[in-house]
Amino acid sequence: MFFVFTSCWTTNVRDLASADGTGEWNLSPSAISYASDGTLMIQVDQKGRQVLYQLDTSSWPNPPTPADLKLFDGLMPFGSVMDVTPLPGKSNRVLLSCDSFEHSRQVIIQDLPAQDAGILQPSALRQENFGITKTQVDQIWFPGHEKRLIHAYVLKPSDINRKQKYPLLYVIHGGPQDSWRQVWDKRCHLALFAEHGYIVVAPNPTGSTGYGQQFTDEIQGSWAGKAYSDFERSFDYIYESLDYVDTERAVALGLGYGGYMVNWIQGHDLGRRFKALIADNGTFSLLSHLSSNTQHAILHGLGGPPWLNPEAWREWDPAQHAGNWKTPQLLIHGELNHQRPVSDSLAAFNTLNLQSVETGLLIFPNEGFGIRSPENLLLWYRTVLKWLKQYAR
Template identity: 40%
Template sequence: MKSVARTLLILAITALAVTAQKRAMTAEDLWAMKRIGSFDLSPDGSLIAFDVTTYDINQNKGNTDIYLVNSDGTNLRPLKATPENESAPKFSPDGKSIAYEYKGQIWLCDLNGGNDRQLTDIYTGASGMVWSKDGKKILFVSEVYPDCPDQNCNEQRDQQKEESKVKARMITELMFRSWNRWRGEKRSHLFLYDLDKNEYYDLIQGSKSDVPPVDLGSVQDYTFSPDGKEVAFVMNTDKMPAISTNNDVFVINLEDVKKGTPAPYKKISVSQGNDNQPVYSPDGKFIAFRSMKRAGFEADKQNIMIYNRASGSLTNITEKIDLSAGQIVWSPDGKYIYFDAANEIYNSVYRVNVSNGNLLMFVKDGVNNSMIISKDGEEIFFKRQKTTMPYEIFALKTNGGGIRKITDINGELLAGIEFNEPETFRSEGAEGAKVQSILIKPPFFDPNKKYPLLFLIHGGPQGHWSDDFHYRWNLQMFAAGGYVVVAPNPRGSTGYGQKFVDEISGDWGGKVYIDLMNAYDYALDNYKFIDYKNTFAAGASYGGYMINWILGHTDRFNALVCHAGVFNLESMYGTTEELWFPEWEFKGTPWTNRPLYELWSPHRYADKFKTPTLVIHGANDFRVPEGQAFELFTTLQRKGVPSKFLYFPDEYHFVTKPQNALLWWKTIFDWLDEYKK
């Protein structure tokens, strides 16, 4: 008995020592973590190539390298690791070489990283490579002047612009900006490169449309048929893409392709909504793609359609499944399609039977995506993350044999950080709806203490807080500041059925506001370790909108943080780029439905603003333009409401530079600390 007691004592002391060595996460830790991007599986299933981005805070930039690892997780080694960026590895179909992107072109190397050979040499650059099955052709995209017949013309046009003393733009159409860039005259075109002939073909020569589309595309919007005789791709041909979500799927018979002329293409999708991500069945008889039914709505349910290449018929195999499909992957035998989908706070993996629509869930928890299935169909390789783990590569047996972890590139760093697993609770929202919230306790949590509450509101609004490791709005990082974090998924959130998503449109400050405040009340009433005297709220994009709405509708929070938030719906309409979004959400334009814009615009309730507010915005944010922050901050200052404005002249909708991000975190925590009671 004494030996057992002694053993238990030693184990307890060891556990305490391990805990004592851990620490709360810092913003510097976020930028010290390696970030896995794309990956590929060798044809024989023995190797995985993947790219990893690391950041240097002092240099204020990142660098991307390529690594190899055996598919059983052994023998991790660098393939390409230089001060330049190498990314997007793709095994050749014979498995003997790896293509990758480097200095704006596509290169090849052997499996040891040697014998480099430049595959493309095109003036306008090449990216997004896709192999044909026989390895004799590739697809890639490149930004060109649509009316230029060749690369010499593109080079001359660029040179003329560079040498011109006049930098003015003549803008004649929408959309002239997107997210954080001016579109200019160039368009992204799809190119075919025949390696045997050493010839390039612009498959949409002369078109003013983009492939992939400017927005609302998928993980892959162009691909070869298995026999290499056809190409499927996605493009929006509407005259005004700023008001259109009508991406469509097209096919080109490569026998009709001739150099210097546009190839004839055929549209196979029929919906006026968003169609994308064509994927050929292994036998080449069908094309699966995602499809939204409703025109103008970017967050409609993504159904999986099956196009019969022989008959031209279309079948919706997820019509009765209330899930919105993410990536779609055929099983090698063509009987099933695997897909990921938002599922409450997770992004789960499912399998649907193509012939009868029967559904099976493969992985529920965590956030899972970027699937590749082995040729024998026995394993799915995918990326997986949780709030306690950034993306790593995992594998899953399709016979139900369980999940195994392949990479662990941040394991050593994470081992020294104290995390609490996310919890969830459900509260009653408007009209009796059940609203799920994530709750994360601060590190080294003591149930006998009181902690301030940080109430986080997600963007979208058709998005959701999930069990992921976000490098900007990281729930664990907010908790590491000593806060109990509550992150609700109110109306508009994905993962709870399409009806729940739909019920925010036209009602931005209505049911969703009740959902949020009821979740806030539930947390205060049911978690006695929350200090009700010290509660704060923060959000970005639509979350920032809701912070501004809260400003005019309650004074229950000590202080607020609004990042890239919408303030004035009418001026927002006139300066944003994707007009389909406000026109759907507010049922028209400001001149056809002004009452709805006025009803839900936070600026109209400025007379009630009292709560101290930190405003954050980037100059290159064209989604929610900087004027929204100017109007908000001017209003706060003019009313005498305590406020500060953190303005980034070199950022957009997101904060992407390491030193800017460190300032972002410090400013937010300092602001919240200032208003603790």
């Protein structure tokens, strides 16, 4: 549910509220704005893309229901809706920006209401796709933990030959309450890796957003439990069902929470199924989060601090399984990352070296988690691609 502030003199409206406090709508809006006609424009993650809904609140004080939400389904071909700006005056249109795996940001003018799906795309701002097409992007659903269906994107090279087998790049998103969705992401551009000759599989495991609030919440108290089970089963699915993928030449790449999961995978059986691993700004020891500038997420995720819930902090700590690390691993970290300190990657690097496991280390002294410098981003891609070529080509 969400709150609508109507005025200083009236009670706020709790839209889509329910008696049990969970809300009548099982998705969580990422942004809400008013259109010129007074309706709400709601952006929300939904099954691997950020979509746009319109909600008419004119029935107040009678609260709206989920049936009153109108999806702008005509925007689906444009990927994810990134920004929404109402046009001034009494216009019945909104200005939108959208992007996807296969094209960069483009601006669209959308008619209101949602069911009148008239769309105008100005030619003044034209997107770039660099030869990437929609045919390169597939979606799969595989049975994950407790046989629940898990969604993943599959990106293929533009010149794919189905009679050949291609190495696998298995990418794990951050968060953990986040998802891979249709966006043109310069930080980790999945289509770029596909164009270098890899099949890129990007799963949205337990804890991801866009598949219902219960699915997202199930990561709490089990940071590497159900998600790891989803990854194991997805690897089995890829091996059995995608005959153009060579799982003998597989590399896993994770960023943020994904880096934590790569370190977790390294200490468990799934780590032996990869030829190499890449952890970007990952966690080696959960206790290092106590030196972070934010503790809310880890405390919420593990059910409190280590002195109140020590079992969870030990159970889901990658460092507890460091003696099992055997797969070559590249470690990348931004020294200005104050949420996940650089000492985690240094500890992981030393752990691998002490066990004579091949390893690499890239530290950006002037970057945090996000890479702002174009030169540093170029170095990031070159380093990752070199590691991939060394172990998977």
